[in-house]
Amino acid sequence: MTTTPQTMTVIATQGKGGPEVLVAETRPVPVPGVGQVLIKVAAAGVNRPDVLQRKGLYPAPKGHSELLGLEASGVVVAVGEGVSRCKPGDRVMALLNGGGYAEFAVADEVATLAVPDGLSMVEAAAIPETFFTVWHNVFERGGLVKGDWFLVHGGTSGIGVTAIQLAAATGARVIATAGSAKKCEACLALGAVRAVDYTQEDFVEAVKSETQGRGVDVILDMVGGDYVDRNIRSLADDGRLVNIGYQSGSKVTVDMMRVMLKRLTLTGSTLRIRPTEVKGAIARAVEARALPLIAKGRVKIPIDSTYPLAQAGEAHARMEGSQHIGKIVLTVG
Incomplete structure (x- = not known):
């Protein structure tokens, strides 16, 4: 050597x-x-x-x-x-x-x-960055399981392409937002059942239509700002909103009555400041649960x-x- x-x-x-x-x-x-x-x-x-x-x-x-x-x-x-x-x-x-x-x-x-x-x-x-982030926030914090409806914003970002595939491989039904028709096509190819071009339509209405008014169980959002209230309106009863970014602002106004009536959970995290042992635990989960999906060709x-x-x-x-x-x-x- x-x-x-x-x-x-x-x-x-x-x-x-x-x-x-x-x-x-x-x-x-x-x-x-x-x-x-x-x-x-x-x-x-x-x-x-x-x-x-x-x-x-x-x-x-x-x-x-x-x-x-x-x-x-x-x-x-x-x-x-x-x-x-x-x-x-x-x-x-x-x-x-x-x-x-x-x-x-x-x-x-x-x-x-x-x-x-x-x-x-x-x-x-x-x-590492995307799989650790998605696994911890979508599955550990958001509790996504087979049969759930899942909404991810920025579907063609590094986080988005990972979240779509892992959620779909778990048996969740995925809705993704993206900023063009080409990007929406990519989201569908990765496993989303519905892709929403946010430049052309309101994702709140699209979610309502796709889920027959029920809403989604888990949302992964890195936008923040006015998306927060719209996310809350898109969640089903007992839904979970997980924020990992705030490209449109971190300070928002929330209608807590809607949160209470729907029994929602609002959470979020940032990975970089977490203790080494926490990152190690996430690494072992990714190793055991996500890497085999890559090996089998189910996640690209x-x-x-x-x-x-x-x-x-x-x-x-x-x-x-x-x-x-x-x-x-x-x-x-």
């Missing part, structure tokens, strides 16, 4: 702003601590939180890398004290607290997963586009243009 170099190329943010603030720099290769592994990165997923962090709206947790990148795939090249699952040479994908936009990244061993046979490193890099990893690490700015521009269908991934080396 080759010796790990002392320095590496990373993509850093010089100030806050648009994609142009992303620049290549040389930094020391990090050293894995207790319970951590060092990964020679092959690919890194691009996610909406990366865009927010670049703009100064989503800072890295204290004590963690300030570099962007919440997920990566690659080969383990070194391990820290107390590591037992991973060894040098293992092909892994990992949820990171930051640092994925680099040639090497440190990950907590408990948040790593073996790359399944037949899966490319690009596909593997697109899994749609890749919209790939960019070399040096073109991270172009990858961010692609994401902010909201034309992508599936994941955007940076390739390293």
